[in-house]
Structures are given as C-alpha cells and as structure tokens.
Amino acid sequence: MIYFYVLISYFIGTIMTAYMVMRLMKGEDIRKRGSGNVGARNAGRLLGKKGFLVTAIGDVLKGMVVVAGAKYLDFSFEVQILSLIAVIVGHIWPITLKFKGGKGIATAAGGLVVLAYQPFLVFAGIFLLLLATLRSFTLAGMTAFVTVPFIYWFMDYSNRECILIFIVIALLLYAHRDNLKEKLVKKNK
Structure with a gap:
C-alpha cells in the first residue's frame, strides 16, 4: 500500500498546471515560450498575474493533497515525506512531458506546510x-x-x-x- 501511494504521488506530481493553463488560455505549449519552464514563474511572464496565480495554486495543491492523503491514511511521518519527495520528483521530471517539468518550489511549499x-x-x-x-x-x-x-x-x-x-x-x-x-x-x- 505504501509503495503504491508513493507511486501515485509521483503521478499526481506529473499533472503540470502551467502546461494545462497555457493550453486553456492560449492554446500553446508553454515549453516553447518564455523560459520554456513548466512552472508558475514562466506562466506569469506569459499569461500575467492570473496565469501565475492559477498555476501556483495548482502546484501548491499537488503537494498539499499528497501529504494530506498520507496523513489521512495514517502513514508514518517518514512515508509522508516520501510522498512529498515523489510528488516533487513528478513535478520536476514528469513522464508525461518527457521528464522536463517545473522546479518544484510551489509543490514543495504546499507539502511542507501540511507536513x-x-x-x-x-x-x-x-x-x-x-x-x-x-x-x-x-x-x-x-x-x-x-x-x-x-x-x-x-x-x-x-x-x-x-x-x-x-x-x-x-x-x-x-x-x-x-x-x-x-x-x-x-x-x-
């Protein structure tokens, strides 16, 4: 069950908010614009405050949800941290975007506050x-x-x-x- 949860945490990390927000707002691939990074900062540069805010909230929520889920399932504190590591790894190296994602700050911050x-x-x-x-x-x-x-x-x-x-x-x-x-x-x- 623990290994499955950590794996699921990785896949939650691969949900790239900036990529989805850019697709919805402009119909473009964020990896081909600005710095090419799939994070809130690049989304903000390309989409303004609204793009930054939606992306940052989405990325923070990934970390929060994963750690809160581990707490809810009554996993040890160490497993909660492992799930946070997995979601950050998923955000930085998402299999869904050929292992080129964001930098993990918002996701880490969300997870750390719940941890x-x-x-x-x-x-x-x-x-x-x-x-x-x-x-x-x-x-x-x-x-x-x-x-x-x-x-x-x-x-x-x-x-x-x-x-x-x-x-x-x-x-x-x-x-x-x-x-x-x-x-x-x-x-x-």
Missing part, C-alpha cells in the same frame, strides 16, 4: 527576512530552503526524518542550479 506547520512558519520567517535583505526572490527562497533540514533537526525530529527533508531540499536546489549560478554570478559582479 508540519511549525517548521514551515520558521522557514517562512527566515525567507521574509532574507527577502528584505537580499532583495532577490530566488536567492532568499533557496537560502531559506537550505535551512529547513536544520529547522527540523532543532525541533527534535528524528535523524531519518531530517535526512528525508534534506532530500526534498536537495531536489529543489538541483532543479534551481542554473538559476542559482546565474544569480550568484550577477551578485559577484
């Missing part, structure tokens, strides 16, 4: 402080995400749970590696 709201509130506070300081959404977000495993560790979650949370964050960092390089190069010039 445990206390660590998420600490993360949100760190993000807002960093955003005010760095004035870069990408750098503030990624730096704040790096703190998440440590937040869990300081809040006395088990080592295995912290390692699984680290995997969540590592996936996001990997998906954003090009953006981070670009931002860091600009910052150092």
Whole structure:
C-alpha cells in the first residue's frame, strides 16, 4: 500500500498546471515560450498575474493533497515525506512531458506546510527576512530552503526524518542550479 501511494504521488506530481493553463488560455505549449519552464514563474511572464496565480495554486495543491492523503491514511511521518519527495520528483521530471517539468518550489511549499506547520512558519520567517535583505526572490527562497533540514533537526525530529527533508531540499536546489549560478554570478559582479 505504501509503495503504491508513493507511486501515485509521483503521478499526481506529473499533472503540470502551467502546461494545462497555457493550453486553456492560449492554446500553446508553454515549453516553447518564455523560459520554456513548466512552472508558475514562466506562466506569469506569459499569461500575467492570473496565469501565475492559477498555476501556483495548482502546484501548491499537488503537494498539499499528497501529504494530506498520507496523513489521512495514517502513514508514518517518514512515508509522508516520501510522498512529498515523489510528488516533487513528478513535478520536476514528469513522464508525461518527457521528464522536463517545473522546479518544484510551489509543490514543495504546499507539502511542507501540511507536513508540519511549525517548521514551515520558521522557514517562512527566515525567507521574509532574507527577502528584505537580499532583495532577490530566488536567492532568499533557496537560502531559506537550505535551512529547513536544520529547522527540523532543532525541533527534535528524528535523524531519518531530517535526512528525508534534506532530500526534498536537495531536489529543489538541483532543479534551481542554473538559476542559482546565474544569480550568484550577477551578485559577484
């Protein structure tokens, strides 16, 4: 049952909101426009605030639904994190779009808030402080995400749970590696 649920979580992740919203609003393939990314940011650039908002909500809901489902089925906290990892992997590497998807931020955020709201509130506070300081959404977000495993560790979650949370964050960092390089190069010039 657990393996089946984790597999289903992956396939929920492959439901690409930006792709569907772009098809419905413009009849086009979002992968061939803008940055080519299948995420909320590219949808916002191409479709405006409405496109961004609908995409972001859809992507957040994927993470929320998967983790809430795992909680409802009374799966362990570790399995809840595994389902979150699976939905993020599905979003970043969807089999439905030849393994070229979004970057997973909204999906991860939705799942993390349902997983445990206390660590998420600490993360949100760190993000807002960093955003005010760095004035870069990408750098503030990624730096704040790096703190998440440590937040869990300081809040006395088990080592295995912290390692699984680290995997969540590592996936996001990997998906954003090009953006981070670009931002860091600009910052150092």
